[in-house]
Amino acid sequence: MSKKNIITPRTLSGFMELPPQEQVLFERIKRTLEETYQMYGFFPIDTPVLEYSEILLAKSAGETEKQVYRFNKGDKDIAMRFDLTVPLAKYVAKNYSAITFPFKRYAIGKVYRGERAQKGRFREFYQADIDIIGDGSLSIVNDAEIPSIIYTIFTDLGLTDFTIRLNNRKVLNGLFEMNGLDENATDIMRIIDKIDKIGISATKAELIESGVAEDIANTLIELMTYKDTNENILAKLETYTGKSATFDLGYQELKDVVYYIGKFGVPSDNYRIDLSIARGLDYYTGTVYETFVNDHPEIGSVCSGGRYDNLAEYYTKKSLPGVGMSIGLTRFFYVLNEYKYLNTKLNAPADVLIIPMTDDMSSAVSISARLREEGIRTQIYMEKKKFKAKISYANKLSIPYAMFLGEDEIKEEKVTIKNMYSGEQVTVELKEAIATMKKSFAELGQESIIK
Amino acid sequence: MSKKNIITPRTLSGFMELPPQEQVLFERIKRTLEETYQMYGFFPIDTPVLEYSEILLAKSAGETEKQVYRFNKGDKDIAMRFDLTVPLAKYVAKNYSAITFPFKRYAIGKVYRGERAQKGRFREFYQADIDIIGDGSLSIVNDAEIPSIIYTIFTDLGLTDFTIRLNNRKVLNGLFEMNGLDENATDIMRIIDKIDKIGISATKAELIESGVAEDIANTLIELMTYKDTNENILAKLETYTGKSATFDLGYQELKDVVYYIGKFGVPSDNYRIDLSIARGLDYYTGTVYETFVNDHPEIGSVCSGGRYDNLAEYYTKKSLPGVGMSIGLTRFFYVLNEYKYLNTKLNAPADVLIIPMTDDMSSAVSISARLREEGIRTQIYMEKKKFKAKISYANKLSIPYAMFLGEDEIKEEKVTIKNMYSGEQVTVELKEAIATMKKSFAELGQESIIK
Numbered sequence: 001m002s003k004k005n006i007i008t009p010r011t012l013s014g015f016m017e018l019p020p021q022e023q024v025l026f027e028r029i030k031r032t033l034e035e036t037y038q039m040y041g042f043f044p045i046d047t048p049v050l051e052y053s054e055i056l057l058a059k060s061a062g063e064t065e066k067q068v069y070r071f072n073k074g075d076k077d078i079a080m081r082f083d084l085t086v087p088l089a090k091y092v093a094k095n096y097s098a099i100t101f102p103f104k105r106y107a108i109g110k111v112y113r114g115e116r117a118q119k120g121r122f123r124e125f126y127q128a129d130i131d132i133i134g135d136g137s138l139s140i141v142n143d144a145e146i147p148s149i150i151y152t153i154f155t156d157l158g159l160t161d162f163t164i165r166l167n168n169r170k171v172l173n174g175l176f177e178m179n180g181l182d183e184n185a186t187d188i189m190r191i192i193d194k195i196d197k198i199g200i201s202a203t204k205a206e207l208i209e210s211g212v213a214e215d216i217a218n219t220l221i222e223l224m225t226y227k228d229t230n231e232n233i234l235a236k237l238e239t240y241t242g243k244s245a246t247f248d249l250g251y252q253e254l255k256d257v258v259y260y261i262g263k264f265g266v267p268s269d270n271y272r273i274d275l276s277i278a279r280g281l282d283y284y285t286g287t288v289y290e291t292f293v294n295d296h297p298e299i300g301s302v303c304s305g306g307r308y309d310n311l312a313e314y315y316t317k318k319s320l321p322g323v324g325m326s327i328g329l330t331r332f333f334y335v336l337n338e339y340k341y342l343n344t345k346l347n348a349p350a351d352v353l354i355i356p357m358t359d360d361m362s363s364a365v366s367i368s369a370r371l372r373e374e375g376i377r378t379q380i381y382m383e384k385k386k387f388k389a390k391i392s393y394a395n396k397l398s399i400p401y402a403m404f405l406g407e408d409e410i411k412e413e414k415v416t417i418k419n420m421y422s423g424e425q426v427t428v429e430l431k432e433a434i435a436t437m438k439k440s441f442a443e444l445g446q447e448s449i450i451k
Numbered sequence: 452m453s454k455k456n457i458i459t460p461r462t463l464s465g466f467m468e469l470p471p472q473e474q475v476l477f478e479r480i481k482r483t484l485e486e487t488y489q490m491y492g493f494f495p496i497d498t499p500v501l502e503y504s505e506i507l508l509a510k511s512a513g514e515t516e517k518q519v520y521r522f523n524k525g526d527k528d529i530a531m532r533f534d535l536t537v538p539l540a541k542y543v544a545k546n547y548s549a550i551t552f553p554f555k556r557y558a559i560g561k562v563y564r565g566e567r568a569q570k571g572r573f574r575e576f577y578q579a580d581i582d583i584i585g586d587g588s589l590s591i592v593n594d595a596e597i598p599s600i601i602y603t604i605f606t607d608l609g610l611t612d613f614t615i616r617l618n619n620r621k622v623l624n625g626l627f628e629m630n631g632l633d634e635n636a637t638d639i640m641r642i643i644d645k646i647d648k649i650g651i652s653a654t655k656a657e658l659i660e661s662g663v664a665e666d667i668a669n670t671l672i673e674l675m676t677y678k679d680t681n682e683n684i685l686a687k688l689e690t691y692t693g694k695s696a697t698f699d700l701g702y703q704e705l706k707d708v709v710y711y712i713g714k715f716g717v718p719s720d721n722y723r724i725d726l727s728i729a730r731g732l733d734y735y736t737g738t739v740y741e742t743f744v745n746d747h748p749e750i751g752s753v754c755s756g757g758r759y760d761n762l763a764e765y766y767t768k769k770s771l772p773g774v775g776m777s778i779g780l781t782r783f784f785y786v787l788n789e790y791k792y793l794n795t796k797l798n799a800p801a802d803v804l805i806i807p808m809t810d811d812m813s814s815a816v817s818i819s820a821r822l823r824e825e826g827i828r829t830q831i832y833m834e835k836k837k838f839k840a841k842i843s844y845a846n847k848l849s850i851p852y853a854m855f856l857g858e859d860e861i862k863e864e865k866v867t868i869k870n871m872y873s874g875e876q877v878t879v880e881l882k883e884a885i886a887t888m889k890k891s892f893a894e895l896g897q898e899s900i901i902k
Contacts, residue, residue: 006765006766006767006768007505007506007509007765007766008766009506009540009541009542009544009545009763009766009767010503010506010541010545011498011499011502011541011545012499012501012502012503012527012529015499015501016499017497017498017499017542018497019546019549020494020496020550020554020556021494023494023495023496023497024494024495026495026497027495038800038828039823039826039828039829040823040828040829040830041800041801041804041828041829041830041850042800043471043472043474043475043800044474044475044477044478045471045474046468046469046474046477047462047468048462048463048466048467048468048575049500049561049575050463050466050520050563050575051462051463052461052463054458055458055460055461058458069501069522069524071520071522071523072522073520073565074565076463078463089460090460090461090462091460091468093460094460094461094462095470098470099471100844100847100848102833102834103471104800104830105471110500112501114524114525124499124500124501134834137834138834139833139834139835141812141816141831141833142833144816145831148820152823259813260812260813260816263812263813263816263817263820264816264819264820265817265820312460314457314458315457315458315459315460316457316460317457349489349492349493349494349555350492353492361592361711361714362710362711362714365592365595365711365714365715366714366716368715369599369715369716372490372491372603375490377489377490377491377492378490378491378492379491379492379555380592380596382553382590382592382593383553383585383588383589383590384590393551396551397551399492
């Protein structure tokens with residue numbers, strides 16, 4: 001046919017491109033996130049993938065800056081967004097007078113980083129962020145709502161054994177203050193942040209090397225590694241109050257957050273104070289979160305965030321404190337898929353495949369319209385193929401029901417439906433077939449995306 | 452506070468960035484499209500925004516090529532996708548052996564064209580495509596399913612007065628053949644395509660100028676502008692059969708498509724054969740569609756598509772015929788918004804705003820969890836502000852219900868709800884409040900997005 005040269009079709013490395021049935025699962029997870037964010041009253045916000053480089057790189061971003069996709073188009077110096085936070089900051093500063101605060105927004109979108117390509121690392125990936133931005137101030141109860149959203153999402157997806165780890169940067173800074181370590185705070189925070197990875201003795205050695213006295217290093221490490229109920233950790237922290245205003249404020253915030261998380265209905269097994277959570281970035285100023293799947297700590301945090309004082313300091317003089325969190329959706333999906341945690345029973349693009357057995361397909365077409373009205377995702381196999389090929393199509397796509405429409409069925413105003421899992425096959429009136437299938441779909445609907 | 456230099460926040464021109472409440476409406480429209488595509492059994496497919504330039508520009512794209520965002524990253528020549536069809540072709544060719552055909556896929560994603568910026572023209576815009584790809588062949592009934600999907604979408608959105616105009620390129624090519632105009636077919640098609648814009652006499656003049664004899668030009672124009680019922684147009688076309696195999700095939704296809712569209716339940720008012728619809732691209736080889744809002748023909752086609760013989764001829768020697776359509780979602784939304792067609796009653800981010808009147812917010816928090824379980828999108832106003840500021844927040848966000856929780860309510864285990872539209876306010880048990888609100892939301896849920 002075509003005499004053209006064929007170019008080998010290929011995709012850039014580091015760019016996820018899923019097979020059809022995996023994409024169905026990806027969309028289900030994405031949809032769960034969207035629905036949860038909406039349930040808490042967050043606005044969807046969609047900002048451009050491209051921005052002026054000057055805007056995106058207002059904060060010299062170090063490592064990130066080297067990874068940015070940046071180019072000229074006409075006389076414009078343009079870059080692709082590398083996260084959803086910088087565009088949010090621009091958006092809020094730009095639309096300040098049109099926004100009603102507190103401003104709750106979610107964003108699920110692709111971001112770009114030219115990282116070194118390796119397994120499980122992506123150059124184009126989805127982030128799924130929520131943030132609550134105040135105008136001048138923002139209630140601490142918001143800091144408790146975020147973990148409740150994290151809990152709802154992971155529970156809805158089917159995960160149960162996960163822990164949201166909580167801390168407060170003011171507690172840490174206060175501890176440093178009362179030990180005369182204010183000036184080393186950033187260094188110490190960075191060392192502490194690695195404690196899970198490098199272990200206690202290496203952490204202690206690094207602390208001492210950075211100028212911390214041995215007894216203070218011991219105290220800090222004892223606190224950071226202190227595991228107990230939230231009540232007992234708070235009681236222990238209370239014994240340190242009265243020495244640093246920063247610490248006292250942090251202690252009160254942490255106490256409030258723990259109190260309200262419970263009120264939001266999050267079971268106490270799923271959140272716990274962990275004084276070693278520091279979150280490297282100097283961006284955070286209060287509450288910080290990380291979320292771990294208990295069986296797989298090696299995955300690292302699947303959802304992180306915290307409280308910050310100034311969202312948009314590079315674009316406005318307004319004080320815009322906020323609290324938020326981010327899920328690295330592409331990486332999260334990749335890991336779930338690698339571990340075979342995904343429920344492949346939910347990866348079909350349709351609920352039923354109608355297989356017409358006559359040349360005229362008008363009965364199949366009319367019935368398909370009827371099924372869709374009932375909310376049943378319906379496909380018709382329209383090609384002239386042997387029966388085996390038709391039924392194999394339903395099998396390959398794991399469509400749970402096949403519906404056969406032969407001359408007999410059409411004459412008797414009935415349909416034959418086959419449950420593709422059980423093999424059970426019945427010839428009944430359409431109304432009964434719909435009821436049978438709906439019951440089966442309702443059961444399937446109870447299954448979670450993560451096994 | 453901050454002593455940093457402030458960079459004026461701004462967005463690149465030609466990039467849509469909506470205010471929060473308009474974004475809610477945009478997402479509702481996008482969701483309607485997704486749900487409809489899923490209801491017909493289409494797979495979601497998500498391909499990268501970035502591809503090798505060699506892949507994206509395999510078909511020298513003329514005007515398009517100049518508009519492409521193209522740059523080097525490392526040693527790679529990269530471009531941003533300018534449509535969703537080329538990435539689909541690459542995807543199908545690349546994954547051919549893993550795909551079960553016919554392959555039904557939808558894609559809703561951003562594409563990029565550096566067009567001259569002007570009002571209503573966008574450089575970053577969403578396309579919302581569906582395609583059905585066959586392996587070697589594809590039943591004509593698929594060509595009837597596409598208009599049924601278009602009909603479902605626009606009806607669900609609230610449009611009723613629209614017309615899907617249908618034609619078949621083989622009918623046109625056959626007519627040219629039988630008039631000895633085979634070689635001029637592309638030119639003639641282009642001229643005919645403009646008939647709605649330039650009018651009959653200018654079209655006739657252009658046809659004659661391009662070498663068409665006057666009597667043939669008259670015959671062609673008479674057919675192209677022939678308005679009648681689908682049955683009568685088909686009857687008229689039948690009188691031309693027997694002279695060209697191409698025409699006869701096209702006539703039969705058009706007849707089949709019209710027959711099955713009716714079976715899909717599309718009312719005859721909403722689709723009509725229009726022999727002037729040619730779709731400029733030489734890509735299409737059979738059925739072609741355009742969709743017009745009857746009161747606003749000046750908008751142009753809001754949804755177009757058709758049948759093609761070779762999806763992926765640049766990437767594979769396999770014959771992959773398909774049929775599909777595309778909605779230019781960003782432009783569609785822009786036009787609806789400009790004409791004030793959007794239902795602003797549906798632009799709230801939440802269904803109810805809980806306004807706590809006590810310092811301790813634990814009752815509000817517990818109740819919010821309960822409301823969300825009932826599927827009610829719930830926000831709590833947590834900030835310490837005057838009552839007026841709190842109620843004004845609900846007003847500004849057009850949240851339909853406010854719920855007040857004062858000491859009395861908490862003591863009596865009741866809640867006060869206020870319908871923000873009617874002003875009606877009652878103090879009742881939570882259960883009753885939920886029932887009242889749900890009834891009201893169900894009514895609101897009946898309203899369509901387009902007024």
